[in-house]
Amino acid sequence: MSETTTNQQKPTAVQTTGHAWDGDLQEFNNPLPRWxxxxxxxxxxxxxxxxxxxPTWPVGSSWTKGVLSATFTEGGKQETMRWNTRSALLEDLQTGADATRQREYFEKIAAADFATIQKDPQMLAFVNQAGKRIFETNCSACHGRGGQGVVGLFPNLVDDDWLWGGxxxxxxxxxxxxxxxYMPSFKGTLNTAQLDDVASYVLSLSGEVQADEASARGKQxxxxxxxxxxxxxxxxxxxxxxxxxxxxxxxxxxLANVPAATTPEAKIEAVKAVVSNGVINVRTMPAWDGRMSADEIKLMAVYIHQLGGGQ
Structure with missing residues (x-):
């Protein structure tokens, strides 16, 4: 391949670099588009x-910090620090458009009574959305993500049974x-036969077993x-x-996992274990006052009320 210089180009012709290969293969010199x-x-x-x-460039063991900052409240004090993803998130959670709208709904719920909240579709929609998030963050570890609880440990919140009122x-x-x-242990008060009789009576109350002589003794x-x-x-x-x-x-x-028992004898054993051992330090729910705000607790009351139909 030889390289030769092309003939002088006309001013109106497409400009080339002035080089050609094999006589007629030329390299154009088109300018880049202005846009x-x-x-x-x-x-x-x-x-x-x-x-x-x-924050952009690494400088030794540090980096350039930038000139932007973020302001947020933490620990009851207003803090201003150089921009980073954490400070920007905290600022957005407190002063962003979504945070402002959320705060407005919390204020509405705080000012309304429970009957008004229950009848307002918009407030109920917010309760379901925000309540689910708060529940999963604070309550699901014990009660489960859907509130089904754990038999023997944590109450089921989706049924209509409210031990402390619904x-x-x-x-x-x-x-x-x-x-x-709390329930005291009866293994030091009742003997094995008596425990069996009480368990039979308890099960007969709900029709889980047929009433018989054992349940009659248990009733006494x-x-x-x-x-x-x-x-x-x-x-x-x-x-x-x-x-x-x-x-x-x-x-x-x-407490007694009766639904999982497949025979009357297994059901009696399940109830008997609870009566015998009692319920001591296994059904404790912490107070959330101070962990949640009063507005959050009120919202959670409405959310949990709806899970089980309420009273």
């Missing part, structure tokens, strides 16, 4: 401005002050001075709200 050049220059200017505004006020009080479920223990179970569960065994004692006449089991 492309200006776009390139704009990116250069943008990069220079960005270097000054944000009204808005009851739930709000429970979240605020916490609860401490339940209602008499030997067991004294009626003092907590009530004469009709429907539970007492102020004590958080269970209603034994329904088919909702929060």
């Amino acid at each position: 492309w050049l200006w776009s390139f220059y704009a990116t250069v200017v943008f990069a220079v401005i960005y270097w000054f505004l944000y 009204t808005f006020k009851d739930i709000q009080y429970t979240i605020t002050h916490g609860r401490n479920g 223990i339940f209602e008499g001075p030997v067991g004294g179970c009626y003092m907590c569960h009530g004469d009709a065994a429907k539970g007492i709200k102020s004590m958080g004692s269970a209603n034994l006449t329904d088919k909702i089991w929060t």
Whole structure:
């Protein structure tokens, strides 16, 4: 391949670099499109401005900090620090458009009574959205993401069984002050036969087993001075709200895993274990006053009320 210089080009012809290969293969010298050049220059200017505004270049063991800052409240004090992703997030969570709208809804809920909230579709939609987030952050570790609970440990919040009451006020009080479920152990009070009889009677109340002689003996223990179970569960065994004692006449089991038992004998053993061992330091719910704001607790009361239908 030889390289020769082309003939002098006409001023109106497409310009070339002045070189040709194999006699007629020429290299054109077309200028870059003007829009492309200006776009390139704009990116250069943008990069220079960005270097000054944000943390950018490593310098030794540090880096350039930029000139932008973010202001947010932390620990009750207003803080202003150099821009970084954390400070920008905190500022946005407190003063951003979404945060402002969220704060407005919290203020509406704080000012409204429970009946008004329940009838307002917009407030209820916010309760469901924000309540789910707060619940998953603070409550799901014990009650599960959907509020189903764990039999024997943490109550199921999606059924209609409310040990401490299921009204808005009851739930709000429970979240605020916490609860401490307690039932004494009867293994030192009742012998094995008596424990079997009491378990049979308890199961007969909800129709889990047929009433028989064992359940009749269990009823005498339940209602008499030997067991004294009626003092907590009530004469009709429907539970007492102020004590958080269970209603034994329904088919909702929060401690004994009766639904998982496949035979009458297994059901008796499940109830017998609870009566024998009692409930001591395993049904404690912490108080959320101070961990959540009063507005968040009120919102959570509405959210949890809806999970189980409420009262």
